[in-house]
Amino acid sequence: MAVDSQQKTNTKSGSAFLAGVWRMLTSGRALSQRFLISVVLLILLVGFGILGPLILGKNKPMAIVGGLYDAPSAKYWLGTDNFGHDVFTQLMFGTRTSLIIGTIAGGVATFIGVLIGTVAGYRGNIVEEMLMGLTNVVITIPSIVILILLSIAVKTRSIVTMGLIIGVTSWPWTARAVRAQTSSLRTREHVDIARLSGAGTLSLIAWEIIPYMLSYIVMAFVLQLSGGILQEAALSMLGLGPNQVISLGIMLHWALLWESVRTGAWWAFLPPTLFLTLIAFLLLIVQSSIDEIFNPRLRKA
Amino acid sequence: MTKFQRYLLNKVLWFVLAFAVALVFNFLLPRLIPGNPVDTIVAQMASGGGTSGEALQKVYVAYINEFGLDKPIWVQFFLYLRNLARGDLGVSFALSPARVQDLIAQALPWSIALQLPAILIGWVVGNLLGVLAAYKGGWLDRGAFTLSLFISSIPYYCLSIILLYLLAVRWTLFPPGGGYSYGMSPSLSWTFVKSALEHYWLPFLSLVLIFIGGQAVGMRAMSVYELDADYVRFSQSLGVPDGRIIGYIFRNGMLPQITGLALAIGSLVGGALITEIVFSYPGIGTLLFSSIRQNDYPVVQGVTLLIMIAVLLANFAVDIAYGFIDPRIRARATGD
Secondary structure, eight states: OHHHHGGGSOOBOHHHHHHHHHHHHHHOSHHHHHHHHHHHHHHHHHHHHHTHHHHHTOOOTTOBOSSTTOOOOSSSTTOBOTTSBBHHHHHHHHHHHHHHHHHHHHHHHHHHHHHHHHHHHHHOHHHHHHHHHHHHHHHHSOHHHHHHHHHHHSSSOOHHHHHHHHHHHSOHHHHHHHHHHHHHHHTSHHHHHHHHTTOOHHHHIIIIIGGGBHHHHHHHHHHHHHHHHHHHHHHHHTTOOOTTSOOHHHHHHHHHHTTTTTTTOHHHHHHHHHHHHHHHHHHHHHHHHHHHHHOGGGGGO | OOHHHHHHHHHHHHHHHHHHHHHHHHHHGGGGSSSOHHHHHHHHHHHHOOOOHHHHHHHHHHHHHHHTTTSOHHHHHHHHHHHHHTTOOOBOSTTTTSBHHHHHHHHHHHHHHHHHHHHHHHHHHHHHHHHHHHHHOHHHHHHHHHHHHHHHHSOHHHHHHHHIIIIIIISOSSOOSSSSOTTOOOOSSHHHHHHHHHHHHHHHHHHHHHHHHHHHHHHHHHHHHHHTSHHHHHHHHHTOOHHHHHHHHHHHTHHHHHHHHHHHHHTHHHHTHHHHHHTTOSSHHHHHHHHHHTTOHHHHHHHHHHHHHHHHHHHHHHHHHHHHHOHHHHHHHHTO
């Protein structure tokens, strides 16, 4: 939905993109404050997941340190889960896993989507028909089904496999939107000049097309990142999460299975729930702020 | 053949193709599992104890025959298609001899009863709220819009968990899950219906809030674009009452929202799997959850097939309906 609405975004070159970001950061308006606060909070979350275990010396998420749902204490700030693991340590490692899977998934999805979208939009004709036909077929098959089936089909699911599985099922929306943008860019003069001077299709796409929709691609990536994190959580809660690691979704999976909600052990289910909500919310604000900068019509409201 | 018929035929062909791809995926992927799914099941039974080796051997052979796993893969695929055509989805591994279609038939009414009203009510309320917020502006816009944006950005299962904890555990306003009171069995008696209704409100609330939020945000965005349109300015300058102008905006902003409604109904089966799990609601989500835990592949496959068919049909219906409703698409299709 959000991706579609951005088709109206003005297309700008890469340098204009950076200039736009700079203008926003230095303008000191409410928009830039909102953007800055969410970026700072996101960086804190990344730091929490990656540096937290090092700084706090809590680096054994699978160590059994207590009993079934021990309440929070001075030593274990968020108590223990159903297996007696320290929830706080699990939260740090879970955040890390979820962010990594989301990044891989978002990267893969954005890459495939941009590749298919630009090639289809630039080449046109039969190539476009075939690539968009493929996209339309993939779009109509619900991704959760393919995710479930793929996750069952691979025996062991590592962090990377999970990221790839989610990435290869979520690119069609990006492809469709990028194709629309590319079609409108194709007829620009600078593209003609590059073509006349003998540039190949891929280098032309990389140097003459992609820089002009960079803001758009960044937004698509942010949405895919957020989507990837939530898809991972959903799969993990269904019992199809990555093996041998902890993620926010896996924490919720066990918390639900061992009835932490109904027994009132809030420390087991509330932290991952709030973290997922926070990550989704922050990424949405970042995405909508970027959108507002490049789409002035939205700024009025 | 007119161009409009060609448009229809084109759409039909695309959906037949998508359906074929979906069927092949649904058939093939679970069969890629390293080893044999029957091995897993038999190993589980053996570790449960109480079953002699000879009995296990019999179970093994029976399963291999039942699923045709000793035949070449293309024969298996045709057997699968033949059974599908008869509406037979096979036997559940975990609840044998229960048939998959019967398990699904038990769970599906719960999912539909939970979600269809939530989708419809959420759609109507959300769209009205969206138009009102865009048209009236001011505090209504700020309040309703910010709240909608916040609620619709919460992952739906996170909202379910928070509501369950707050409204059923912290303050015991609602029963903490299940479709009806423990120890009851589904019947059409008054006590059962009353109990089912008590258990209904909380999952319903958690779904309807998400729908209202999502629809309101979408409709507000559509309406903000419409506000600048000439017909709105003109009506205002003529002194047309607000209610009627809102009605005009509503109709003009409606088309994408109707798509949203149809797609939401299509994704009904697979759309709230985890809400059902959170509330232990006896629908498709809970069925899928338990079948994944028990490696009950026939049930998993049956559920994924059902989700796919529902989504494909909804997409198809939207495309066909657009051909009729939207004059622009009709014009393109008929070449006017």
